[in-house]
Amino acid sequence: MNKVNFTRGINGKPAASQALEETLTTIEGLSGECFFGYPLIPTPEGRYFADAILVSREKGVILFDLVEGTEVGDYAARQDDLANKIEAKLKLHKELVKGRRLIPPLNVITFAPAIDAVDRLAKEDYPLANERDLAKILSAFSWQDSSDDLYRMTLSAIESLSSIRKSRSKREVSRPDSRGAKLKKLEDSIATLDRRQNRAVIETVEGVQRIRGLAGSGKTIVLALKAAYLHTQHPDWRIAVTFHTRSLKGQFKRLINNFCVEQSGEEPDWTRIRVVNAWGAPGGDERDGIYYEFCRVTGQEFHDFRSASNRFGGGDRAFDGACQAALTAVATPPELYDAILVDEAQDFAPSFLRLCYTMLKPPKRLVYAYDELQNLSGTSLPPPEEIFGTDDRGQPLVSLGDDPRRDVILQKCYRNSRPVLVTAHALGFGIYREQPKGAETGLVQMFDQPALWEEIGYRVREGRLAKGEHVVLERTDETSPRFLEDHSPIDDLVVFLQFGNEAEQNAWLVEQIKKNIKEDELRYEDIIIIHPDPRTARERLGPIRKALFEIGIQNHLAGVDTDPDVFFKTETSSVTFTSIYRAKGNEAGMVYVINAQECDGVGAGLASLRNRLFTAITRSKAWVRVIGYGQGMANLIHEFECLKQRNFRLDFTYPTDELLKKLRIVHRDLSPHEKQRLEQKKTRALELADALERGEITPDDLDAETKQKLLRLLGGGK
Structure with a gap:
């Protein structure tokens, strides 16, 4: 069925935009993507954007100059200006140009729904339309030599987010079949955001917006681009971007900077758009944080980690207690920001989101993104009605209703291929784990809500997705695009290996890294080595790092040899070693998970160990190697082999409520x-x-x- 999809950005012309959307929806045989207030274009006169653009396989590119009232002004000059600017932008894309001619046809229409007699005002060769005659004007346009590829490339050029996904520096490859060449092709293929991601970036609601999705579905990119888009559209707004994993700070700054330069020709004003830690501490802008700023402005007691742990308990309880204490101590919280964007919200207690909410000026533009699965247990964030509480009349302060713009689900996983992602889920949940003696199931943990599986992009192949029922789940080509796995044989995408001891494992790893750099054309920053236990990471990674230094391969331990906010070194070539918590939010082409036997076991704490394995495996954009020694590694290999035999499908009996409760107790932290x-x-x-x-x-x-x-x-x- 033909239809036009709409992405509603900011153009300051709500009535005309609404009328255009309604009119385009009624035109038969018309399909494509229509953007309002987008793309932004840098020009010598400053930032510029089209009121609306329709990219259509049948018609080419149609630019709309929207008129809100009855005054059209010098609309012919506006049309010329619009056409020239967009044509110049599109001609920067070599694939869209033949000789000096732009391949997709480009037309401009001035749309003035409030004017009845448009014929009287229209100039020759400068179409002027209202709702009644738009279809007739559009019928005169056609794209004769269009193709799916040309349409996709035109759309990509219009969306203009293409450079965002590409690697930090130009990738040089000499062999077309090397790992480096495969990674380059992969990065180019996912350079363009899909429609859901694009809409999540551009569409802003007045109030709270929630973005959910798997690791690798693009939440961090969407959030960074959204912050940059709001900043370019509202340079006077005070905007904060915050997160849990400190090493994400550099990534956010880079993405926001790239987008602003690409869209407006200007670097962001970092005094108006701030990338700040969640907790923070005294010591200037680099150490500032949302919670610290709240305490500083309200003049109340600030708790650092040590004092918060002493007062409220260790671990997650410390920050939760500090935020709750801050909220209860202040009767009228300060309204410091126009918009706050929170990444990794699953790692924060609801009290931190409430703190962000109170710091916002009306209409309280809070965007929070989270991964339903980073805490595999399914004890996901509570619904917003619960997080943000009620007003004096007992009505929830925040409710998303059924507005898809307020509750965005990113189903497609662009980081992990199907085999990598399903392996992470199979081992994270213990789907094929042998049933321990006396236990009712080998499962380690499971979602409380079966429907979550479908929300994150699985479909039922056999059985029934319900508690107490047998089910077989698989991922679809729609939610796990094939190109992510077609570049290499499946047996090369995911490899589990058992060694006789730790020294053998380490020696093999050093040889592999050497081969990756010298023969595979991988760059230093394409490689991450993850050790699952944060307490022993430094000591256990030491011998491997020393052996690499001895053969001239530079490397660093993220957050120890670097600033806590740095994960990849950008100034020098250096392989990244990391503990599991610093790895979160980051990705690389080749991921080595070492000493993986430590993620097996029985009883208390097993759920947490399996979550670490899940997080480590899902850092991989292409290849993952899970290695270790001893019985624990043999057990993990057995689970992986069972998964491979079932062609990377999840085959299990869903636990009943009673069994779910038992699993939470047996494998608790x-x-x-x-x-x-x-x-x-x-x-x-x-x-x-x-x-x-x-x-x-x-x-x-x-x-x-x-x-x-x-x-x-x-x-x-x-």
């Missing part, structure tokens, strides 16, 4: 102190069982109440 206490109690229970077995204690030695309690809890007496 414990602090080192809690783990120690659990081990002590297990030892005492074993000693009691041994003593009963040996006859050192008889059941009669236990008081009646204890005996009854043991029988009941162990299932012997209900």
Whole structure:
């Protein structure tokens, strides 16, 4: 069915835009993409944008000059100016030019819905239309030699976000079949954002907007471009971009800078658009943070990590407690920003999002993006009605309703190929993990809501997606584009390897990295080595790093040898080593997950270990190597082989509510102190069982109440 898709940017002409959208929707046989207030074009006179542009396979490029009232002014001069500027922009794309001629036809229409007698005002060769005669004017335009490829390239040039996805520096390759050449082709293929991403960038709602999607679906890019788009359209606004992983700071600054220069010809004004940490600390702009700024402006006590941990508890509780204390201490919070954009919202407690919300001027433009799966357990963020609370009348302050502009779901995964992504899910959830003795399932964890699987781009191949039911899930070509996996054999995309010991693993890894750089035409920044345990990363990565230095391969440990805000070194060629938490939000062509055996185990903390493995695998844009030694690695390889035999499909029985509850308890996270206490109690229970077995204690030695309690809890007496 032919239809026009609309992306509604800011053009300051709401009535005419609405009338144009309604009219284009009714024209039969017309299809394509229509953008309002976009693209932005840098010109010597400053920033410039088209009121509306329609890119159509049948018609070519139609530019619209919109008139809100009844005064058309010198509309012919406006049409000439518009056509010249857009033509100059399109001619920068070699693939759209033949000789000196632009291949897609370019036409301009002035659309004035408030004027009845447009014929009277129209000049020859300068079409002027209202709702009644737009279809007739459009019928005279056609694109004779159009093709799918030409249409796609024209659309890409109009959207003009193409340079955003390309690598930081030009990729030089000499062999067409090398890994470097494959990576270059891959990066070029995903240079253009898809329609959902594009709409998420350009369409801004008054109020709260939520963006959800898998790792690799482009949330960070969308958020950065959205911030830059708002900044170029409203240079006077005060905008903040914040996040959880500090190493994302450089990436955000680079993306925002590129977009602003490309769209407006000017660098961003970093005093108006701020890329800041969430927590922050005293020490100038580089160390500033949203929470610290709130405390500074309101004059209340600021808690750093140590004081927050002492007062509110360690881990995530520290920041949550600090934000809650800040919110309750201030009766009238300061309205400091026009827009705040939050990435990685799944890693923040709702109290931080509430803090951001209170710091906004009406209409409270808060955009928060999160990954439903980064915390695989499915204990995702609560709905906005719950996060932001209610007003005096008990009505929710924020409700997204069913407006797709307020609740954007990015289903396509552009970072990970289907085999890589499904491997991460299979091992993250323990889909093919052997059922431990006495357990009801081998699963480690599962979403509370089965429907989430479909939201993140899986479809049911067999069975039924419901609790207690058997189901087989697979990814589709629509949500996992084929080109992401077609560049290499499947057996090369994901490799699991077991070694005899750590030294053997390390020696193999050093040889592989050497080969990647010397033979595969991969650059230093195409390689990430991830160690899953943040506490021992420095010590365990040391011997590998030393061996690489000895053969002249520079490398660094992210956040230790670099500033905490830096992940990849840009000034020198250097391979990145990292612990799992610093890896979040970053990506590379070749990812090595080492000492992976540490992500296997039983009992408490297993869910967290599997989440680390999931996060590590999903850093890969092309190839991933999961390596380790010992029984733990053998177990992981067994799970991976089961997945491969089933052609990368997830085949399992969905846990019931009762079983889900058990999984959360059995595999829950414990602090080192809690783990120690659990081990002590297990030892005492074993000693009691041994003593009963040996006859050192008889059941009669236990008081009646204890005996009854043991029988009941162990299932012997209900």
